[in-house]
Amino acid sequence: MILAFIRRGVVWQAAALTLACAVAACSGTGGSGPAPYLPRGAAGAGISQRELAPAPLPSAVEFINGIDIGASPHGIISGSGYMWFAESGVSKIGRISPNGVVKEFAGLTSAPNNIALGSDGRFWFTESLDSIGRMTTTGKVKEFSVGNEAYGPWDITAGGDGNLWFTYRSPSTINAIGRITTTGSVTLFTAGLSPGDVAVHDMTKGPDGNVWFTEEFGNRIGRITPSGVITEFSNGISMNAGLVDITTGPDGNLWFTENSLNQIGRITTSGVVTEFAAGITPNSSLGSITSANQFVWFTEFGTSHIGRISMAGHVVEYPVPAAVPDDIAAGAPNNALWITDVNGNGIVRFEP
Numbered sequence: 001m002i003l004a005f006i007r008r009g010v011v012w013q014a015a016a017l018t019l020a021c022a023v024a025a026c027s028g029t030g031g032s033g034p035a036p037y038l039p040r041g042a043a044g045a046g047i048s049q050r051e052l053a054p055a056p057l058p059s060a061v062e063f064i065n066g067i068d069i070g071a072s073p074h075g076i077i078s079g080s081g082y083m084w085f086a087e088s089g090v091s092k093i094g095r096i097s098p099n100g101v102v103k104e105f106a107g108l109t110s111a112p113n114n115i116a117l118g119s120d121g122r123f124w125f126t127e128s129l130d131s132i133g134r135m136t137t138t139g140k141v142k143e144f145s146v147g148n149e150a151y152g153p154w155d156i157t158a159g160g161d162g163n164l165w166f167t168y169r170s171p172s173t174i175n176a177i178g179r180i181t182t183t184g185s186v187t188l189f190t191a192g193l194s195p196g197d198v199a200v201h202d203m204t205k206g207p208d209g210n211v212w213f214t215e216e217f218g219n220r221i222g223r224i225t226p227s228g229v230i231t232e233f234s235n236g237i238s239m240n241a242g243l244v245d246i247t248t249g250p251d252g253n254l255w256f257t258e259n260s261l262n263q264i265g266r267i268t269t270s271g272v273v274t275e276f277a278a279g280i281t282p283n284s285s286l287g288s289i290t291s292a293n294q295f296v297w298f299t300e301f302g303t304s305h306i307g308r309i310s311m312a313g314h315v316v317e318y319p320v321p322a323a324v325p326d327d328i329a330a331g332a333p334n335n336a337l338w339i340t341d342v343n344g345n346g347i348v349r350f351e352p
Contacts, residue, residue, distance in 0.1 A: 060320055064346040066102030067094060073340040073347060075114030075125070075155075078331030080137050083338045084123055085327075085347065086112035093125065093135055096347050098332045105139035114155045114202075114327075119162040120182040126153035126166055132180050144184040153178065155202040160209040161226040167200040167213055175200045177213065177224050192230025194218050202245040202288075207252045208269045214243035214256055221246070221256065221267050236273030237265065245289045247296065251311045255296045257286040264289075264298065264309050279315030280307060290337070292330035293352060297337055299325035306339065306350060323348055 067073065072089030085094045091108045093115070110129035118124045118134070125133045130152040133143045146152050147170060156166040159179070168176040168188060175198050176188040193200070198218025206212045206223070213222045219241055220232040237243070242260030249255045249266070256265045262284050263277045280286070285302030295308045301324050305317045324343040331338055337350040 058318055058350065058352050060318075060348055060350045061100065062323060062341060062344065062346045062348045063096060063100035063102065064344070065100075066104070067345055067347070068092065068104060069345065071104075071345055072342050073345070074327055074342060075112070076327045076329045076338055076340050076347070077115045077117055077123070078329055078338075079117040079123060080121075081332055083329065083331045083347070084115055084117075085340055086115050086125055088113060088128075093123065093139075093141075094347075096338075098336075098349075100347075100349065102347075105135065105141070107135075107139065107141040108133055109143060113153070116156045116158050116164060118158055118164055118182055122182075124156055124158075124164045124180075126156050130170070132156070132164070132166065132178075132184075132186070134182075134184075142184075144180060144186065146178060146180075146186055146188075154200075155213075157203050157205055157211060159211050159226065160205055163226075165203060165211045165224070167203055169197070169200060175215075177203075177211070177222070177228075177230065179228070187228070189224060189228040189230060191228075192224075192232065193222070194220065194232060201243065204246050204248055204254070206254060206269060207248050212246055212248075212254050212267075214246050216243050216259075219243065221254070221265075221271075221273075233267060233271040233273070235271070236267075236275070238263070238275060241265070244287055245298075247289045247291050249291050249296050249311065250294050255289060255291070255309070257289050257298055259286050262286060264296070264307075264313075264315070266313075274313075276309060276313040276315065278313070279317070281305065281317060287325070288327045290328050290330055292335050292337060297328060297330075299328050299339060301325050306337065308352070318350070318352075320348055320350065 068090045070089040071087040076085040088111045093105045095103045110127040112125040115125040123135045130147045152170045153166045159165045166178040168178045179187045199216035201214045201216045203213035220234045241258035244257045244259045246256040266274045284300035287299040289298040308316045323341040326340045326342040339348040
């Protein structure tokens, strides 16, 4: 067996070895032969035959058919048995089935950036021309103005209160956290944010019912309650970390990427921060992050890898050849990882 990456009908044998030897020989208990494939960062010595033998090999397939040239897929989310993604380059929303069949939906007036599934069962997305879009599963689009500037909403997530929450940067407001109801009523919150351009970036619903967000320039993690009370946390975060994305982990903590320092951060709901750097390739340019299969997963768009970190902080990296992995989310089949390839204009399905 080999670890195969397939794109445009071509198979890459990426950092894999043929498993031609018996399990006993591979594990070093006798005989000779090549070692079984282990992704970078996986433990080799001391792994038992029982642990090695049943371990399935990961696979990745990239789908490009049905995606408009220049689509530049970005944000991606699971919903209604499909994966849905924003096509920033052509102002469309894409939908891909578990086996890779793509359908695109038009009707947007500006470029979508990130996307979330709302409590109303519809898909909500940020748009470049200061608006929030809403789309049904059949492609009916409605847009809501957030302001009157050419730049504003960026990330979006469903909150525990049934509303959608988004990060907002603009020349006049500078930074705000926005809330939009499922009927389109918008409120912006600024009290509690540090002054200046802290660059509110990505956000997620926390396990405590609040929404948590990153401040890329402010070097802080923020928390906003359903009533709009903002608290910022900076203790334990390295200077100039370049915070980007954030997700809730299976351990009930928040995990985030530190792009500038190639680290993964973890913050408890009480604000205690731990950072992890071991096992991450230098200059990986960490981007998006998600939780799946009892691990936290993140993209490394600088080295065409995705990383997996355990709750104890152990990192394993997997190559995704010929791709520049951007956003990442879990979905069917079997909680696979789906990754937008912004440069390759495709969607990658990675099955660990």
